[in-house]
Amino acid sequence: MEFSSKLGEGGLELVSVICYRLWLRRNDLIFRNLFCGPKHFIKAACTDIIDFSMAIVEPREGRDTGLSPVEEREGRDTDCLWKPPSGARLKVNFDASFLKPVQKVGLGIVIRDSKGDPMVMVAGQRDSVNSAYLAEGDALSRAFSLCADLGVDEADFEGDAKMVIDAILDPTPDSSWSGQLVEDLKKGLSSKTNWKLTHVRRDGNRVTHVLAKLALPLDCEFVWMEDGLYVAMPYIASDKPDCMPTAFTDCV
Incomplete structure (x- = not known):
């Protein structure tokens, strides 16, 4: 609880995705002999958050309602x-x-x-x-x-x-x-x-x-x-x- 209150919603999301990316980075190094630098996987974590945010964009933008942005205008x-x-x-x-x-x-x-x-x-x-x-x-x-x-x-x-x-x-x-x-x-x-x-x-x-x-x-x-x-x-x-x-x- 203290951890989430200090980070806030956006920070908690970023830390969670970075941890997941660190796990993938470790597997790539062990099983595929591929190394990913810190700058690259942090950037990839930011991209993951953006992709997720765009996928669950608010209902007023027409995704959850099943309406197009034009239909939502009405x-x-x-x-x-x-x-x-x-x-x-x-x-x-x-x-x-x-x-x-x-x-x-x-x-x-x-x-x-x-x-x-x-x-x-x-x-x-x-x-x-x-x-x-x-x-x-x-x-x-x-x-x-x-x-x-x-x-x-x-x-x-x-x-x-x-x-x-x-x-x-x-x-x-x-x-x-x-x-x-x-x-x-x-x-x-x-x-x-x-x-x-x-x-x-x-x-x-x-x-x-x-x-x-x-x-x-x-x-x-x-x-x-x-x-x-x-x-x-x-x-x-x-x-x-x-x-x-x-x-x-x-x-x-």
Whole structure:
């Protein structure tokens, strides 16, 4: 009991999988004369956790209910759904997945147009991050730099990290221990007069949530232009306001 309370849910899962991987490592060495270094089997343990998490994804994402993401849209609060940007503006969603025991972060970013079609998807990871707050800040920072590099002048940035977003929108200087990151993000947001930042609930940020989880085991950043990552496309389709269940195959 004391062991589990100190580690927390995520830490206990990671320790359990690492122990299992150590047993496999020992068998490989004895019976197959194969050696696996610590870095490799810890990375493999993280991948196992991510795969398991994706396999038991919440019922609202359509797995346990037997519904596709598009069909699930019909049962969700419309105020929580992803909404397309107006006119020529772009919608930029961002999210981070934080693995506390190894201080690793997966970042997910998607840029969509007014039709809900993806223009850019990004999945990457960061090491040596010690809090979920900083992880979300890193995701937004990467979204800012991505849009700056692409020359995006009119964009609506959305994320589900309310504390981070509230801190950035607060005009009062942030003198907390994470204040430097917040002040840098404030500067980044103000660098473009037509950039806006708002909070959205998780149901309106599902695509980047999937990307961030999948990014955790990566060794480098991956960028998809227009086509997008195939596992994220059902969620892209379900976010489109005019995409009904009967048209699912046409939307993907």
